[in-house]
Amino acid sequence: MIIERILAGIYATNCYVITCEDTKKTAIIDPGGDGDDIVSYIDKNGFDPVFIILTHGHGDHIGAVNEIKQKKGIPVFIHKDDGEMLGNADKNLTSFMSGPKIEFMPDTLLKDGDAIELGNLKLHIIHTPGHTRGSICIKVNDVVFTGDTLFANSIGRTDLEGGSFELIIDSIKRKLLVLDDEIKVLPGHGPATTIGMERMMNPFINR
Secondary structure, eight states, rough: OEEEEETTTTEEEEEEEEEEEEEEEEEEOOSSSSSHHHHHHHHHTEEEEEEEOOSOOOGGGGTHHHHHHHHHOOOOOETTTGGGGHHHHHHTSSGGGSOOOOOOOSSSOTTTTTTEETTTTTEEEEEOTSSSOOOOEEEEETTEEEEEEEEHHHHHHHHHHHHHOOHHHHHHIIIIHHHHHHHHOESSSSSSEEEEHHHHHHHTTTO
């Protein structure tokens, strides 16, 4: 598995481009902006992009979706509980952010427990509500992409529509901390960490 992190958009969202080494099939997680950079990386390496997957529907994670869809013609996946956010600029917050309003409809709605094939890889969908109703994490082999659910020594904010502090803590404890300590955590913002490190050091989990 090849993983490339591209800092995307004015909010420095971690966009991850993950590729099956055997087949060159590629998925784009949370293209928050800088679509040219994302497409250039894929084209330069001869990868075959097959879908975009969003960890949730907020504007800082969707900024380059329309541009990439236009250039590559690939579908967009998101959890079913966040699907309506994509079609409403007020709900996805792009109405209140610098830049254009963004509205589009997803192609595929996901649910907890789904497994999506990417070449010889499998992307396991873990529904982790709390930051939004439809927030997901995506586990692939020994890595979990946590979006804005779990950060290094922090958690996602819960004061926006659909957010819940109780839910996000429950999601982290029941859905993520059951994973092995060695699992690498690649969050939607900031540096990487591990499940074990967050189990020991994250003040929101250990309060």
